[in-house]
Amino acid sequence: MATSETLMHHGAAVDGHRRGHTPADKTTGPRNLARVAGRIGAALSWLVVVIGALAIVLPFVWMVGVAFRTNGDLYADPSRLWPQQWTLHGIRAVLDQLPFVRLLINTFVFAGGTTLLLLLFDSMTAFALARLRFRGRNVLFLLILATLMVPFQVTLVPVFLTIFHLGWLNSYQGLIIPRATSALGIFLLRQFFQQLPRELDEAARIDGAGNFTIYWRIILPNAKPVLATLFIIQFAALWNDFLWPLVISSQTQMQTLPAALTLFSSQSGVDHAALMAGAAISLAPLAIAFLLLQRYFVQGVATTGIK
Amino acid sequence: MKGSVINMRRSAACLGAALAAVTLTAGCGNNGVSTSSGGVVQLSMLTGFTGPDEPAYQALVAEFNKTHPDIHVTMTVEPWATVAQKLPASWATGAGPDLATPSSDPGSIFSYIKTNSVLPLDSAVGSADGKIDAGAFPSAVRDAFTVDGKLYAVPANMATLALYYNKDMFTAAGISNPPATQDDFVADAKKLTVSSGGTVSQYGLSLADNQTIQMWPILQWMNGGDIVDGHGCAVVNSAASVSALTKWSQLVIQNHISPIGQSGADADTLFASRKAAMEINGPWAAAGYKSAGINLGIAEVPVGPAGPITLASTVPLMIERNTPHAAQAEQFLAWYTGKTAQAQFSQSSGFPPARTDLGDAVAANPTVALFAKALPYAKLYLAGQPQATSIDTDVYIPMIQQIERGANVKSAADSAAQKINQLTGCKS
Amino acid sequence: MATLNPSSRAAGGRRRWRFNTAYLFVAPSVVLIAVFIAEPIVQSGWMSLHNWTIGGSDNPFTGLANYRALWHDSRFWNALRVTVIYTGAVTVGQVGLGLAIASRLRRTTWFSSLLRTAYFFPFVASLVVVGIVWKFLLDPQVGLVDGWLGGLGFSAPQWLQSTSLALPTVIAVGIWKNVGFTMIVLLAGMQQVPADLYEAAMLDGAGPWRRFTAVTLPALRPALLFTTLIATITGLQLFDLVFAMTGGGPVFSTESIVMYLYEKGFVEFQMGYASAIAWVLFVVILAVSAVQLRVARNRDGD
Secondary structure (H helix, E strand, O other): OHHHHHHHHHHHHHHHHHHOOOOOOOOHHHHHHHHHHHHHHHHHHHHHHHHHHHHHHHHHHHHHHHHOEOHHHHHHOOOOOOOOOEOOHHHHHHHHHOOHHHHHHHHHHHHHHHHHHHHHHHHHHHHHHHHOOOOOHHHHHHHHHHHOOOOHHHHHHHHHHHHHHHOOOOOHHHHHHHHOOOHHHHHHHHHHHHHOOHHHHHHHHHOOOOHHHHHHHHHHHHOHHHHHHHHHHHHHHHHOOOHHHHHHOOOHHHOOHHHHHHHHHHOOOOOHHHHHHHHHHHHHHHHHHHHHHHHHHHHHHHOOOOO | OHHHHHHHHHHHHHHHHHHHOOOOOHHHOOOOOOEEEOOEEEEEEEEOOOOOOHHHHHHHHHHHHHHOOOEEEEEEEOOHHHHHHHHHHHHHOOOOOOEEOOOOOHHHHHHHHHOOOEOOOHHHEOOOOOOEOHHHOOHHHHHHHEEOOEEOOEEEEEEEOEEEEEHHHHHHOOOOOOOOEHHHHHHHHHHOOEEEOOEEEEEEEEOOOEOOOOOHHHHHHHOOOOOEOOOOOEOOOOHHHHHHHHHHHHHHHOOOOOOOOOEHHHHHHHHHOOOEEEEEEOHHHHHHHHHOOOOEEEEOOOEEOOEOOEEEEEEEEEEEOOOOOHHHHHHHHHHHOOHHHHHHHHHHHOOOOOOOOOHHHHHOOHHHHHHHHOOOOEEEOOOOOOOHHHHHHHHHHHHHHHHHOOOOHHHHHHHHHHHHHHHHOOOO | OOOOOHHHHHHHHHOOOOOOOHHHHHHHHHHHHHHHHHHHHHHHHHHOOEOOOOOOOOOOEOOOHHHHHHHOOHHHHHHHHHHHHHHHHHHHHHHHHHHHHHHHOOOOOHHHHHHHHHHHHHHHOOHHHHHHHHHHHOOOOOOHHHHHHHHOOOOOOOOOOOOOOHHHHHHHHHHHHHHHHHHHHHHHHHHOOOHHHHHHHHHOOOOHHHHHHHHHHHHOHHHHHHHHHHHHHHHHOOOHHHHHHOOOOOOOOOOOHHHHHHHHHHHOOOHHHHHHHHHHHHHHHHHHHHHHHHHHHHHHHO
């Protein structure tokens, strides 16, 4: 709402500018007024956007603050954003009770391994769906889209039983393989591949290239930005996955960091510092990576073809 | 047999894992499935004791391992919600732990008995050495864990609820002793509620209505009310129940003695942050309040017209039906519930022992003695009800929440009673 | 494309009897989807026709009894209502606000880049962490929000304890979490609109609002469809946020379909009934998505 109004005011101001002013113009006063109103509107809309951004960031700042606050400090004045009495008790509680390094490695193996495998499988499928012809192509695409609509909880028990029968509980392959394809990834990659010029394939085919060569040598190198974007989206989703690692691995040694920390947090009772320290630590690696890479990410989304 | 197949697969998994990343051999040990290696039987045990009392359980397990060189128990701890999600499927497939506490709710054992996942313990029960001495359990617990004449679980812990109070607030309000009767309880709760201009700065009592150990049933019992009777028929709308619910909901709504809609954790935070003068809670809470600097008093729950009463809470510990090491698991349970172990556990955890014959052993610690004193009269919430979980989540909790928010007590209780009777099949 | 060259036509002819390598490309994903998604959902459909408990020794076939019970289950209808309200509000809020913010932050300066980063940041946090943090932020005793409101002299609203406020609060947090992602996707779409389209519109005397409705919005249609679809599908599957913030309470006022399904299946062990809920939800999501896609296609046809 605010934005559309300011755009309109702004528009009026531009109009006035283009027509120019003559002393005889009776509407000079209102036009000036409109210009001022436009300026005020623009300033207001910026203010709203900035306040919105603060509202997005503040909870995280507060979370980090609470992680270092003593309970007494928090109870004394909840309206303070930042601690007065500092304590490392929360961080220490987390590090003492969890095999931190081990969990970190697990998380990287799970999120990283799954994402890489997923990119491979999804891009292969998307390539076939976008560039090759085969019987059942459209039906297959619809079926894949339909799987987006299945809530995870629905399949939890049957999937658990399958993984049990495969003997994959508490193992990396049990964690990774069932998640190594995603309908969203196939969908996005297919969109992108469809936009690549057909001439690329045709030229290669004339040179005698087979499907695999075209996929590996021509399509994939052209898809680097979208693959990078998909990597980030999927990596973040898997990193943050909570229920899946918990169900597949019954031992702390095979759990992922965010899952273990969330459990830890949910059980810390009145120990707010430990609770928020757990939340903050689980967020930190992704947050740092995101802040370093965010510029590329925005560019990456621009190339996915969801324009 | 079953164990060895899975172990082969697991070693393969370990190999793959080791190839995938370097230093990853540590995590391929045993969990979930029992094994025996080098003559030592490995037992896995899954529990939900993630709270501050966890070290006391771990110490008990370590003590058992030390005194039983041929058995090694590994206790894994996960939140109750996670245990509840994993255990049904993992026990149904035989991939689960040998021993587990399925839920903090004793009623949960019915689900597992129905799914044939639990080993009946009858053959291991007896008063002889190395047997599970069920005769020494508090009778409420023994009854709750006995289904169709068979014992299916032992108490992994035993707790009763007591009245926690903030001594400084009592002094400030000019009250010298904790309330001993229901009338004093009501009067003190009002007196300890401090408000100015519509905002309450101090609540008399911190009541929770969700994700909590139940507090409201105590208020009903105190007055002679109850939720379900011994025949599975609802009595939540009996005159005594309705009058208790009316009294306390009025105190909450009109006198603001407690905030509305708190979870258990909220209620604890309220008390720990010195914004409530009293709370009904179990022995696990004491350490946290002391470290928060509360000048803490603990007393027995005040006595109403129905005589002394409080809520007992116990966590069932059960053996997987298909475990290949049933004998060793039973041996563990016998030791765990034995006199020595219970006395030790009671001292280190502050919980009362899960036996009624340890009077002298617990007398030394006044806090433990206080919680233990309530054992003979404490009642389990919805004890022995196969539909306990449904009654709790579908009926009782929503009813309390509605009453707290101003719903007509009588009609809310009537409709709750109707739903309970539908669930239990009572045709009254 | 209309004129196939001879070699590809020949290939087409041979396809009848020679193996098509396209199947090799789709094989890994198809196998994984078949084993870990399709088969389980079929199995859950089978369970929904039984009085099924996990590991139960006999799970009697009951036909459509679970679905009939569902039809008369007021808690199910309540959960459906909650889920639909949440999905509608979050989708509209997230796409509307995302669009507004994206058009404000369209030009790339250091300042707008900073704001974009801020808005996008919650994307990297898990819903469970977001739920835990917000639950504490809104805590009447220790939370920052009520601390500040108290400082301003307002009495603290019962954000998550009131039956009328809890759902709007969860909705607001849902929008808070997702608005940045929508914004980035729409921004990407906006930046791909050729600049000469705007110049042409300006020469025609179109003001910014006209340019927005006549140039930007039509060009954004695929991005809007994508974000709406994703928001709808994830909204209808609402679970983590409610699980962490309210557990479905108070008095079921925030209990979503998946939350109810979870309660029935994993707390009360009624897998048959839970599966029936799941199937109804699955059909609802399919239907809603199909309608959205159809609407989008019809508009494209104009």
